[in-house]
Structure formats: C-alpha cells, structure tokens
Amino acid sequence: MPQTIVEKIAQAHLADGPQRPLRTGDFVSIRPFHTMTHDNTSAVMSKFKTIGAKKIYDSKQLVFALDHDIQNRDEANLKKYRSIEAFAREHGVDFYPAGSGIGHQIMIERGYVLPGSFVVASDSHSNMYGALGAVGTPIVRTDAAAVWATGEFWWQIPRTIQVVLEGKLPEGVSGKNVIIALCGLYNHDEALNAAVEFSGPGVASLSMDARFSISNMSTEWGPIVAWFPVDEVTIHYLRGVYQHLQEQGIERFTEQEISQWIQNPRRPDRDAAYAARIVLDLSRVTPHVSGPDTVQVMQSLAAIEKQGVAIQKAYLLSCVNSRIDDLEAAAWVLCGKKVAPGVKLYVGAASAWTQQEAEKRGVWQSLLDAGAIPLPPSCGPCIGLGTGLLEKGEVGISATNRNFKGRMGSREAQCYLASPEVVAASAIAGYITGPRRFEDRTLVRNYEEFSTDEHASECVEILPGFPERVQGRLVLMTQDNVNTDAIYGKDYTYRDDMTAEMMARVVMENYDPTFASRTRAGDVIVGGFNFGTGSSREQAVTCLKAKGIPLVIAASFSQTYLRNAYNNGFLCIEVAEFVKRLREQFASDIADKEKTVIPGENVEIDFTTGAVVWRGERFSFPPLGNVPQSLVIAGGAENVIAAKLGLHREPQYQDGVAISGD
DSSP states (O other), rough: OOOOOHHHHHTTEEEEEEESSOOOOOOOOOOSSEEEOTTTHHHHHHHHHHTOOOOOOOGGGGGEEESSTOOOHHHHHHHHHHHHHHHHHHTOOOOTTTTOHHHHHHHHHOOOOOOOOOESSSSGGGGGGGGGEEEEEOOHHHHHHHHHHOOOEEEEOOOEEEEESSSSOOOOOOOOHHHHHHHHHOOOSSSTTTEEEEEEGGGGSOOHHHHHHHHHHHHHSSEEEOOOOHHHHHHHHHHHHHHHHHTTTOOOOHHHHOOOOOSSSSOOTTOOOOOOEEEEGGGGGGOOESSSSSSOEEEEEHHTTTTTTTSSSEEOOSSSSSEEEEEEEEHHHHOOOOOOOOOOOOOSSSSSHHHHHHHHHHOOOOOOOHHHEESSOOOGGTTTOOOOOBTTTOOOEEESSSSTTTTTBBSSEEEEEEHHHHHHHHHHBBBBBOOSSSOOOOOOEEEEEEEOOOOTTTTOOOOOTSSSSSEEEEEEOOOOOBBBBHHHHHHHHHHHHHOHHHHTTTTTTTTTTHHHHHOOOOOEOOOOTBTTBBBBTHHHHHHHHHOOOOOOESSBHHHHHHHHHTTOOOEEEEEEHHHHHHHHHHHHHHHHSSSSSSSSSSSEEEEEEEEEEETEEEEOOOOOOOHHHHHHHHHHHHHHHHHHHHHHOOEETTTTOOOHHH
C-alpha cells in the first residue's frame, strides 16, 4: 500500500499499532529517536514521579535545554533550574544550561535530528525538525513522561497535504515571506492538524535556514508536521554539523549514514494518498507582513508602507529567525545606519554557537553598532518573558513566529510579523518598511481537496473492557471552534471545591447556558471543526466525564484537546462527513442561530467496524485499535504507563472524576 512520508517514518518508529502498512487516522505507539523538554522539564519530572517511575527507560532518547525564562534570576526559578540539572546528571541525560540557546536550535545544530527520524518535543515549534527530512511534532507533558518511563508515546497519524513549490524566490525575498504567504492565503484551517509535505522544483532553491523558518512557523499556520525532502542543501548542512561536532569529539552520526541519506533518501510513495494539494509559485512571493495580532491576516509590504505604521520596538530573535542567515541579512540592512530615535531593537541569537559565529563574521558587532540591544540566546520576549516586552499602546515589528494579542507583552499593544530584513529596515525608519521597493505581485490560492474513504471495510478486535458499540441520544453543537473556555469556564478552572456534580452543572456554560439542563448522562455530543481549541485545561475533558457523556464526535479536534482526552481515558472520534450530513439535515435550526440541537433520536457508534450509524446511514472513521482502546480501558495514559512498568497505581481523581493527563 502506498504511503505518505509521515506514514513511512511512523512505521519505522512503530512500537505498537496495526500490523499492516500505517495510514491516516491510525492510532499508534511511537518510539521517538529523541525527545526534548525545556523549562517544562520540571513539570514532566513531577508527572514522572506521580506515575511512580523510578528509572529513565533510555537516557539517550532525552535532551533537556533551558531556554524560556533564563533572564529570571529569582531564587525559585534558579532552584528549578538546579533541580533539572541534578535530575539530568542523576539519569545521564544530555543537558544544556541556560545560555546555551533555544532548545529547537540545539536539537538541529547538535545532531539530534536526522533524516528519516521521528523527533518530538514538549513545545509547539517542534515542526521545525521537518526541515531536515524528519518527522518533528509537539507532545504534551504526559507524553514526555511516557517517553521517559517507557520509551514510547501514543500518536494518531494526521492527514497529509502536499505543498508543491514552483519557481524561485525573487532576490531579497526569504523563507519567512513564504510561510507568511501560506498563513495568509490559506487562513480557513485548510491545514489545521495536518502534516504538510513540501515538494516540487522550488524546494531546491530554498536555503536550509529558509526551510527551518518555514517548518518552524508552520505551527502558526496549523500543521503539526512540516516535512522537507533531503537534497544537496540538506546534506551540505548536515556535513557542517558533522564537522562541528567532530571538532568537539562528539559523534551523533557517521559518514556512512550521510552516504545512505544521499543514495537512498526517504521519500513518499509516488501514488501516496493526500488529503489536499497546494501549489505555490515562489516567483510571485514578495515581502508581506502578518498582523496585527494574527498570522491569518497579511498585507504586502508595498501596501503597509503607504500607511506609515509607526513602531516603538523591533525584534530579531526566537527559534524561527535568529540563525546566521537571518542575523547576517539584518546586519546588511543596518550596516552604517542607526536605529531610529524612539525605537528599541532587540537582538538574540538562536544559540550560543550562532552568536559566536555571528561575532566571528563581524555580524554581531554590526548589529550592536547600529544600536541593537543584545539579549541572551533564548526565547525571552517572544513568549512574553524578560527584557523588552511591548507596553500599552506600543507597536512592534518582529521576526518571531507568533503575534497573538498579549503574547509579547500588553494586550493593549500591537504586533506585526515580518522577515529579518523588513524588521531591520523598519527599526531604522521608525515605521514599517522594507530595505528597498518590491513589485507588488498578486498571490493566487491554488488548493485542491481530495476525498478518501479507506477505512470503511476494516474490522478490529475489541479488547476486554472496551465497548463494541455505544448508543446514545444525539446532541448537535452547531458551531465550529468551540474552545475550552466554552466547554468549562475559567471561573471554575482554578477552584478546588468543584465536585463532579458541580462540574456537570456548568458544562458548556459559556457556549450555551441551557446546555447542562437540556442534556443528560449517556448523550453523544457531536461537535464541529476544531473542537476543543484554546487552552490546555484538562477540565474541558473531565467535566464531560462528570456529566456522563460517553464520547464526543467532531469534524476535527484541537490536537491538544484530543491528547488530553485520550490521556484521561475519554473517547473522541473524527467523522467529518457525519457532521456535514447533520448540518444539511438541521440547516434551518442552524440558520435560526440554535447553538444546541437535540432532535430526540439516537446515534450508534460501532467500534468493531469503525462506523457511526444514524437514520440507517453509515459514516466511517478510522477503527480504534489496541492503542486507543488500552488508554480508555485503563482510564488514561498514566495508568497505561504504570501498568507497563508493573506498578500498582490507585485511581487518580480530580473533583470526584477519575483523571489522568495534562
């Protein structure tokens, strides 16, 4: 059976799952090549100990890199950092102290990410590893604890979108402009929770740093994997990493492995099944700016220059755009000039090695001579920590990857995203502008969606304790993007006195105040697209368990919500065609702004064949094999881990509801 690259790489790292070629929708257990945690290592340590684990399964799998809050010199933070270092030393884990650099950059420049490998991190920008021909994807803390204890974690294989790059970028246009264009052109969740495979003749023209930027910021676009093929550009970069490590007496990979990547690079099968295809002509990409306060809105540089948007702060830092190419490009723009009065330009390299290389080339001094304010190699202002945050009423232009309101400081500030060159030019001018004039070319959407129904005929074995079928009254939630605050409000999230009965009474209060009184135990909720978006609060799962809801069906789920659900032993299944059918059937109710439709009919879910049955119609979904069934039977991931370790673990409760997970 032909496979996408994600299916192939997952197959190569399979610990448990279907005993056949893997495909989209399969739940599997993956043994990752490496797992990185940063400042949140302390939270994972707590999870690890709560489970009852005493020993790291494979210390060589793990990397700890302190990078988020390194400017914080409070004793509490320093104590946390010391405890992480001591834990790493005790268990023989590779440890990078504060000041070494951003974890993702350390992973690539220190040889932890290799072509064809499966590498994860408890950070959303793990997509960046895909630039080296790997599968890089984020995990939550429970998953990280699972890898520490057992060497593996559960994962559901996402659908894949092929992104065909044609042509070549015009001079002065960077990889950052490519991902800004993709975020702005395809801004209706076309790629949400998907894997994207970049392909086509245009790939060869992209530098390694351009690929890192595109893969990294694909997180804001929506995908959970962003893969590039291995070619001469990749091999040249890896040879540089190899030489750099050899000089320090470190061998993470060999010359023989490099030869294998050249001779037999891992590729998707020619006739692999894709969910959609996007075609982008690189020759038509020009500098654009995202925002303010969202990556889903973009303006051409030519258009925004006419507005004269004044700025007070500018940023060249973060894991997306603070490598050598980025710093060098900004330095060329700044050379011989000064940052405008009233503007502060903050600069931080992606790693200590990157800064050393920039200093060696004279790039760093050029930035400082222009008036840039240096920051240590870390996340810092990008995540709203340390020096240089946006204050009330200020406007910032940033080469970072995320400009959500309040992300980099005050919610009453505005933030735009752009390439390093545009950031540097804007810092000089005092308003958003570029280093030179660019022709304004129209970018055209070229998107084709494909329909597949490959799961309809498959049957699975049902494990003891897992239901063959579930039947319940249909409860249709008519809106998309129902967030976790709508499911379980913030007013209750941090209260310690909420019992299961109290939680059940406030389910969906911020979505539909009548929901809790109209629904009952045993009802089957059917949601729309991107169900459970927003914060990672696990009560948005456990409140439904408290209500007695057996499962949620949705067109799609937020990945964080899906992971929290199964980590708490709660069933969630994606059946987009069923949701579309219900919307057709109840179009008049939806038109009347009804948020919750309860027609009084039952819906049946057949887990033996992977089908939802309603009014005699069958809608298929990927059958749940032994991996997700085991999570539900055990009551969550922590209990599964404990069982694998042979530990007796008493059920864990929160607010009277059995829980496990983040």
